[in-house]
Amino acid sequence: MPTHGTGRGPGDAAxxxxxxxxxAGVSRATVSRxxxxxxxxxxxxxxxxxxxxxxxxxxxxxxxRALSTGRFGNLALVVPDIANPxxxxxxxxxxxxADRAGFAVFLGDAxxxxxxxxxxxxxxxxxxxxxxxxxxxxxxxxxxAHAERRPLVLVNRDVEGIPRVLIDTTRAVGQAVxxxxxxxxxxxxxxxxxxxxxxxxxRRRAVKRAGDRLGVEVLMVPAGRATFELGRLxxxxxxxxxxxxxxxxxxxxxxxxxxxxxxQGVGVPAxxxxxxxxxxxxxxxxxxxxxxxxxxxxxxAAAVDLLAGMLTPGTPLADTRLLLDTSLVVRVTTxxxxxxxxxxx
Amino acid sequence: MPTHGTGRGPGDAAxxxxxxxxxAGVSRATVSRxxxxxxxxxxxxxxxxxxxxxxxxxxxxxxxRALSTGRFGNLALVVPDIANPxxxxxxxxxxxxADRAGFAVFLGDAxxxxxxxxxxxxxxxxxxxxxxxxxxxxxxxxxxAHAERRPLVLVNRDVEGIPRVLIDTTRAVGQAVxxxxxxxxxxxxxxxxxxxxxxxxxRRRAVKRAGDRLGVEVLMVPAGRATFELGRLxxxxxxxxxxxxxxxxxxxxxxxxxxxxxxQGVGVPAxxxxxxxxxxxxxxxxxxxxxxxxxxxxxxAAAVDLLAGMLTPGTPLADTRLLLDTSLVVRVTTxxxxxxxxxxx
DNA sequence: TTGTACGCGTTATCAC
DNA sequence: GTGATAACGCGTACAA
Numbered sequence: 001m002p003t004h005g006t007g008r009g010p011g012d013a014a015x016x017x018x019x020x021x022x023x024a025g026v027s028r029a030t031v032s033r034x035x036x037x038x039x040x041x042x043x044x045x046x047x048x049x050x051x052x053x054x055x056x057x058x059x060x061x062x063x064x065r066a067l068s069t070g071r072f073g074n075l076a077l078v079v080p081d082i083a084n085p086x087x088x089x090x091x092x093x094x095x096x097x098a099d100r101a102g103f104a105v106f107l108g109d110a111x112x113x114x115x116x117x118x119x120x121x122x123x124x125x126x127x128x129x130x131x132x133x134x135x136x137x138x139x140x141x142x143x144x145a146h147a148e149r150r151p152l153v154l155v156n157r158d159v160e161g162i163p164r165v166l167i168d169t170t171r172a173v174g175q176a177v178x179x180x181x182x183x184x185x186x187x188x189x190x191x192x193x194x195x196x197x198x199x200x201x202x203r204r205r206a207v208k209r210a211g212d213r214l215g216v217e218v219l220m221v222p223a224g225r226a227t228f229e230l231g232r233l234x235x236x237x238x239x240x241x242x243x244x245x246x247x248x249x250x251x252x253x254x255x256x257x258x259x260x261x262x263x264q265g266v267g268v269p270a271x272x273x274x275x276x277x278x279x280x281x282x283x284x285x286x287x288x289x290x291x292x293x294x295x296x297x298x299x300x301a302a303a304v305d306l307l308a309g310m311l312t313p314g315t316p317l318a319d320t321r322l323l324l325d326t327s328l329v330v331r332v333t334t335x336x337x338x339x340x341x342x343x344x345x
Numbered sequence: 346m347p348t349h350g351t352g353r354g355p356g357d358a359a360x361x362x363x364x365x366x367x368x369a370g371v372s373r374a375t376v377s378r379x380x381x382x383x384x385x386x387x388x389x390x391x392x393x394x395x396x397x398x399x400x401x402x403x404x405x406x407x408x409x410r411a412l413s414t415g416r417f418g419n420l421a422l423v424v425p426d427i428a429n430p431x432x433x434x435x436x437x438x439x440x441x442x443a444d445r446a447g448f449a450v451f452l453g454d455a456x457x458x459x460x461x462x463x464x465x466x467x468x469x470x471x472x473x474x475x476x477x478x479x480x481x482x483x484x485x486x487x488x489x490a491h492a493e494r495r496p497l498v499l500v501n502r503d504v505e506g507i508p509r510v511l512i513d514t515t516r517a518v519g520q521a522v523x524x525x526x527x528x529x530x531x532x533x534x535x536x537x538x539x540x541x542x543x544x545x546x547x548r549r550r551a552v553k554r555a556g557d558r559l560g561v562e563v564l565m566v567p568a569g570r571a572t573f574e575l576g577r578l579x580x581x582x583x584x585x586x587x588x589x590x591x592x593x594x595x596x597x598x599x600x601x602x603x604x605x606x607x608x609q610g611v612g613v614p615a616x617x618x619x620x621x622x623x624x625x626x627x628x629x630x631x632x633x634x635x636x637x638x639x640x641x642x643x644x645x646a647a648a649v650d651l652l653a654g655m656l657t658p659g660t661p662l663a664d665t666r667l668l669l670d671t672s673l674v675v676r677v678t679t680x681x682x683x684x685x686x687x688x689x690x
Numbered sequence: 691t692t693g694t695a696c697g698c699g700t701t702a703t704c705a706c
Numbered sequence: 707g708t709g710a711t712a713a714c715g716c717g718t719a720c721a722a
Contacts (some may be wrong), residue, residue: 001430014471014494016715027693032717042691061412062471064715067698072408074472082440084431091427095454095555104468105450109440123449126359126407128417149359255629284573284600286631361699372709387707409699412714552699694721699714706709 015056024052030338030344034062066127075123075307076106077300078117081196084252085280087134090155090300094132097304103129104313112194112225114138121146129311132303133157137196153303157198158321163310165302165322169199169277170206172292176247176275177210177326179290183336185245185273189219191234191257193226193249200249203277207247219243223253231256235264238272244337245273251281251291258285258333269335279329288331295324360401363408363496369397380405388642411472420652421469422632422645423462424479425539429571429597430625432479435500435645442649448474457539457570459647474656476646478502482541496655498648502543503666504538508613508655510667514622515551517637521592521671522555524635527679530590530618536579536602538571538594545594548622551660552592564588568598576601580609583617589682590618596626596636603630603678614680624674633676640669 021028024051033040034049042051051059066072075095079087091107098105106124110117121131130151136143140159146152147162154164180188190207193200204220211218219241223230228331231253238257248254254276255345258268266272268287276291302322309315366373371394378385379394388396397403411417422439424432436452443450451469454549455462459482466476483489485504491497492507500507525533535552538545549565556563564586566577576598583591583602593599599621603613611617613632621636647667654660 015594018715028716029693029718030691033692036717040691059467061715062468063408064698065419065717066408067412067700067715068717070698085430086435088428091452095427095452096456102700104451104472105453106439106449107436108450109437111437111441122404123407126404230628234478256472259628276404283604285629307641362701373700374702374709374711375707377699381701385707390707406699409714410701412703412716413699415714664717680692692722694719696719697718698716701713703712704709704710 005111014061016061017058020049020053020056020058023056024049049177052106058126058272072129073103074106074125074128075103075130075132075304076108076120076128077122077132077134077168078108078110078124078136080110080112080117080137081226082109084162084250085296086252086278086296089280090134090296093297093300094304097301101304101308102308103304103308110137112137112196114142114196119140125150130307132300132307134300134303135197135199137194138145144216151307153307153310155303161319163306163318163320165299165306165324167199167294167296167326168323169203169292169294171328172326173206173247173277174210176292177207177216179328179330179334180245180247180273180275181214183245183273183334185216185243185337187217187219187243188245188247189221189238189241191231191238191246191248191253192220192222192224193222193253197226197249203247203249207300221246223249226250226252228252228256228259231258232260232263235260239264239266240334243272245275245334247275248277249287250278251276254289254291254333255281255285258287258289268333271338273334273337275334283331285333287333290334291329291333293329294325295326299324360398360403361406362403365398365401365403368401368419369394370686371474378411392578398525412632417474418448418572418648419451419473420448420475420477420630421453421465421473421532422477422479423453423455423465423469423481424463425455425457425482426455426571427452429595431595431597431623431639434625435479435641438642438645439649442646443458446649446653448649448653456483457541457542459487463487468566470495475652477652479645480542480544482539482673495634496652497657498646498652500648506521506664508663508665509645510651510669512544512635512639512641512644512671514548514671516686517671517673518548518622519555520550521635521637522552522559522561524675525590525592525618526559526561528590528618528679530561530682532564532586532588533560533590533592534566534583534586534588536576536583536591536593536598537567537569539569539596542594546602548592548594566591568594571595571597573597573601573604576603577605582610583588584611588617590620590679592620593622594631595623596621596634599634599636599678600626600630603632603634613678618682618685619681620679628676630678632678635676635679636674638671638674640671644669 017028021031034046038046108120173240276289278294279291366376379391383391453465479500621634623639624636
């Protein structure tokens with residue numbers, strides 16, 4: 001007799017379908033149907049079973065069900081960094097949407113590490129019906145490999161053949177550069193995010209293109225992992241470029257820049273204009289940050305919908321590529337460049 | 346023949362233990378042992394099995410294993426609100442710690458709703474070995490009921506008999522009131538957090554007691570769910586009390602207060618002193634917030650350790666009550682009260 | 691409409 | 707040291 005869990009305490013007997021059957025005076029099959037396909041049974045039978053189940057505190061064992069059907073009722077969401085404020089709203093949205101579709105959610109934090117991400121995917125794959133993979137740092141090849149084993153939807157990662165929802169910041173970043181150009185800036189910097197990030201590549205390219213188009217010189221400053229601290233530490237390098245404005249990978253980095261600038265005695269936007277991205281900090285920075293709207297919650301919800309679609313038998317597997325457009329949100333960290341070029345303390 | 350998962354694409358055959366056995370020319374039992382208890386087997390046998398498994402891309406099916414052993418290798422973390430920056434570090438810590446102990450983590454966001462929390466606990470209970478329940482909004486009674494079914498560790502919730510780790514802000518909140526008293530404040534306000542929150546009750550009481558002890562009048566201002574927006578909206582009520590300083594439920598609320606104050610043209614700390622709690626915003630507010638250190642990551646890690654202990658057979662079930670002490674972090678949002686009482690715009 | 695019987699992939703128990 | 711076999715709890719053809 002298996003220990004059946006390591007549960008402690010007295011009432012440790014998780015009632016099984018058999019006990020309910022006995023209590024209701026029917027067979028186990030009938031109990032199973034009372035839950036899964038009530039319309040197959042006579043209403044009074046269903047009622048009797050429900051009653052017995054309620055009385056015993058019976059909860060269908062999802063593990064057993066999964067073993068039998070291959071359907072788990074779980075899906076996994078893997079993100080590179082929960083601590084980045086971009087993700088919590090997405091996590092919430094995924095959870096809520098999954099819940100309504102009858103799924104429970106595994107959450108994996110890959111800690112910006114492809115190897116760790118790989119491990120998560122592998123170990124979760126046996127108990128999950130599908131994956132939402134956000135801002136994956138994996139290679140296209142590896143993503144394809146995983147997608148072959150389990151239905152998988154990408155967020156902010158563009159791999160052909162894999163369903164994906166992309167928050168397209170190209171237009172908004174272009175607007176940001178135009179905005180700076182109009183203000184009179186002619187030399188700006190892009191402060192990079194994580195190397196493996198699709199969003200980072202997209203934004204970097206968008207800044208560069210818009211700059212080229214408008215005759216604005218664009219300097220690239222590397223930063224790495226998207227954190228407040230890295231933004232703060234990048235300030236000297238930033239100032240060294242002689243740029244009069246900076247577009248940061250995201251709001252977190254931009255906020256770090258704001259702090260670093262303040263330490264250096266450089267005013268914003270008087271000494272340097274700053275643009276963020278994702279709008280996760282809204283008006284909570286000081287000064288309130290000009291930024292690019294993001295739609296992470298929507299992206300999460302859309303991803304779950306896509307996944308749910310793939311999971312529904314009979315749905316053709318389309319190569320979906322859902323684009324979520326964004327726009328510039330002008331607040332107060334952008335202004336005309338300082339007279340006589342960038343101001344150094 | 347069951348569809349066996351809804352996986353698409355070709356190589357849809359998740360290899361089973363039987364196939365590995367056949368390939369290695371051994372029995373299924375041997376394959377099982379090669380993974381679970383290698384020392385029971387001759388090294389060369391283990392090697393042969395491993396080889397075959399690797400060749401086929403075999404991954405032990407955790408679901409099947411769980412059904413057989415009653416051990417899932419999963420644990421669930423339930424929080425009231427992922428979007429509150431207090432939780433992400435804790436989630437991370439839980440994940441990391443769980444990972445090292447060989448557990449995958451389910452995450453549930455109860456959305457501050459006891460009913461939703463209840464549902465999560467129920468539906469997760471069949472696929473999880475234990476729970477970490479953070480800042481639960483459930484009644485003691487319900488918590489006890491769940492704890493009887495599955496091992497469960499509480500964070501920031503004090504229910505006798507249930508293992509719990511508590512971030513004890515009593516001392517630090519007391520320090521905050523002393524700090525304000527020394528600065529000359531004699532009339533302060535406490536801006537409340539969620540009604541069901543143990544932390545909120547603890548802090549409210551701590552402010553009250555310290556006030557009584559020092560002869561500082563304490564006004565209570567209700568706020569509700571801990572959000573930036575609610576802090577912002579509470580500002581008029583706050584000013585109406587005539588208090589010269591406010592202790593907010595947490596940093597998020599405090600930051601909202603900062604914003605609301607700024608809108609009303611009240612300077613900080615010149616017009617009003619503000620103290621936060623949890624130190625999740627560090628120096629990222631403007632002005633940098635005087636606050637109470639929290640230790641959410643440590644709390645999460647400790648909770649997992651406790652849980653892992655309970656799950657280890659042979660461990661006596663102790664009524665653990667782990668207290669994590671905190672202290673005041675003075676930054677710049679506190680100063681002497683305005684001359685001639687609180688300044689109204 | 692309801693019951694019987696088998697299979698899902700794994701581990702534990704007992705033989706060998 | 708290794709192999710057969712019975713659970714684990716549930717879903718579902720198939721039979722009644």
